[in-house]
Amino acid sequence: MNSVMTTTSAAARGVSHNGQNLFNALRAGFPETLDACAVETDQGLAYSWRDLERATAMMANLLESLDLPAGARIAVQVEKSVEAMMLYLATLRAGYVFLPLNTAYKSAEIDYFVQNAEPSVVVCSAANFGWISKIAFTNGAQHVFTLDDDRTGTWLQRAAQCSDQHTVALREADDLAAILYTSGTTGRSKGAMLSHANLLSNAQVLHDYWDWRAGDVLIHALPIFHVHGLFVALHGALLAGSKMIWLAKFDAKTVLQHLPQATVFMGVPTLYVRMLAEPALTPALTGRMRLFVSGSAPMLLETFTAWRERTGHTILERYGMSETVMLTSNPCRQDARYGVHGSERRGGTVGFPLPGVSLRVCDEQGRECTAGEVGAIEVKGSNVFCGYWRMPEKTAEEFTADGFFKTGDVGKFDADGFVTIVGRSKDLIISGGYNVYPAEIESFLNELPGVAESAVVGVPHPDFGEVGVAVVIPRNGVQLDAASIVDRLKSQLANFKIPKHCVVAAELPRNAMGKVQKNVLRGKYRDLFWSGT
Ligand code: MCA
Ligand code: AMP
DSSP states (O other), X not given: OHHHHHOOBTTTTTOOOOSSOHHHHHHHTSBSOTTSEEEEETTSOEEEHHHHHHHHHHHHHHXXXXXXXXXXXXXXXXXXXHHHHHHHHHHHHHTOEEEEOOTTOOHHHHHHHHHHHOOSEXXXXXXXXXXXXXXXXXXXXXXXXXXXXXXXXXXXXXXXXXXXXXXXXXXXTTSEEEEEEEOOSSSSOEEEEEEHHHHHHHHHHHHHHTTOOTTOEEEEOSOSSSHIIIIIIHHHHXXXXXXXXXXXXXXXXXXXXXXXXXXXXXXXXXXXXXXXTOTTOOGGGGTTOOEEEEOSSOOOHHHHHHHHHHHSOOOEEEEEETTTEEEEEOOSSOOGGGGGGTTOOOTTSOBEEOTTOEEEEEOTTSOBOOTTOOEEEEEESTTSOXXXXXXXXXXXXXXXXXXXXXXXXXXXXXXXSOEEEEEESSOOEEETTEEEOHHHHHHHHHHSTTEEEEEEEEEEETTTEEEEEEEEEEOTTOOOOHHHXXXXXXXXXXXXXXXXXXXXXXXXXXXXXXXXXXXXXXXXXXXXXOOOO
C-alpha cells in the first residue's frame, strides 16, 4: 500500500503520450511501479495498476474483435464495479464511444436511449438481460453482454480469452469519447457528445487546480454513470496515479471508516448532509484529508459551515454540467488571478471560472452584467461539448451567435470574482445530485387514464436538497387516487424521479395568460418536508 505513496506518476515525470486518445493521457498518469495498488474495494479486493493496464487491454481487444463500425456506441447499464470502470477505459482505449446509463432507468427510458443512440454493443446485468437484449436487438445492436458486480458475466468470460497486449487506438482530439444523456426541459433526453479533447482538457485543468498528487488517496463513493463519478473523480485519480478506495455505493458509515486512509473525497451535498448526521464524524478521522469537493447541486451554507466546524476542513464547491464538464471552482491553493481572495473558499459560491473557461453573465438583451447583477450564465472553452447527438437544431439553439453555450443557470459574479448560482431558467429539479425534469414526469402523468393535466415542482428537502411534488388534475367526473398514480409512475420511471408527494386537485393556478404558476405551487408546498430554509 505504501509503495503508491512513494511512486511518482509518469504524467508528473513528464512522460509524453502519442495521439489524442484520452486513455493514453490517463495511462501516462499510472505510477512507474505498476504492481502498486491502484484500487482497493469495500469488498476487500485490490487491483494493481498492472491489473488496470492488462484488463483494459483485454477488453479493448474484445471490442476490436467485434468488427464494429467507426464511432460505435457502447451502451452500459451495470452496477458499479472496478470491472465496469475498466470497461469505460477499454472503450476509450479501443476508440469507441462510451454511453453510460443510470442503473435506475426502467424499460421505457432504456428503450428511448437505445433507439436514439443506436449502440452496436450493449452491456447489462444478467438479471436485466431478457428485456434489455430484446430492446437492443430490435434497435440494431449486434452484441449484448452481461456484467455483474461480482466479477461474473459474458463480458468478462469473453475478455478473458483476449490478449493482454493492445495498442491504443489513435484518435483525433475532436473524436467522440462519450455520450451522456441529459433530459430536456421540453421533449426527450438529449445526448451530450463529449470528445477526447473536451474530457482531457478539463481533467488536466482540474489536475493542476486541485493540486492532485501521486500520494493522494481518493474515496470514490459516487455512481459511475454521470460526470461527477465517471469523469471528475476517476480522471483525477488516474491522471495523478493516485490510489482509489472504491465504494460500490455511498454509505455514510463506510466512508467515515475509510477517511483516515484518504486524502480526497468528492460528493454531492446529500452525501455531506448524511455524513454530518453521523456522531462519529470528528477531526480525528479527517487528519490525513486534504480536499473535500462538493458539486452537482447547490450546497446550503449551513452544511458548508457545519462541515468546517465539525472537521476543520473547508469544502471546495465547484460547478459543472454534462455538456461542459467542470466550469468553475473555489480554489484549492492560491489562484494568482484573484489576488488576496485567490485562496479563499467562499461558501454559497461556486468559485472562479476555471483556467481556460470563459464564463459570462448576460442580461436578457445579451449584454454582460456587472458584478452583483444577476443574469444568464454562458460559457466557452475547450471543455464545452460538441453538440447534442443527432439534434443539430437543438444544438444551434443552445449556443449564442458568438459561440457561447447557454447553461440555463442563472447567476452573478461578485466584486471579488466569485460566481454564485442563484437559480435556473430551465425547469429542473436537482434531487440528491440527480436531475429530474418536471416536463418528463408531467408527460407520463398526462398519459395516465383520467388525468386532464398535471404540474411537478421542486420543494426543499433536508436529505435530497430538493424533491418533486406532483399536482394532478382529473378529467371531469373521474375520481383519481394519488397512491395509485405514484404506483403507475414507479412502474415506468427511474425511482429517483418519482415525486415524493402527489396531490389530486381541482385545478392548477394560472396567470392571466393561462400559464401554470409553478411559483404558487412551490410556495404552497415548500414546507411539506422541511421548513429549514
Ligand atoms: C435515491 N432516492 C432518491 C435519490 N436517490 N430520491 C430522490 N433523489 C435521489 N437522488 C430514493 C429511491 O428512489 C428510493 O426510494 C430510496 O431513495 C432509497 O434508494 P437508494 O438507491 O437506496 O438510495 P441511496 O443509496 O440512499 O442514494 C442516495 C444517494 C444517490 C447516495 C444520494 O442518489 C446518489 O448517489 N446520488 C449522487 C448522484 C450523482 O452522482 N450525481 C452527479 C451527477 P423508494 O424506496 O421510494 O424507491 S453529474 C452532475 O450533476 C454535474 C455534471 C456535476 O456538476 O457533477
Ligand atoms: P447535469 O445535467 O447533470 O449535467 O447537471 C448540471 C446542472 O447541475 C447545472 O446546470 C447546475 O444547474 C447544477 N449544478 C452543478 N453543480 C452545481 C453547484 N455546485 N451548485 C449549484 N448547481 C449546480
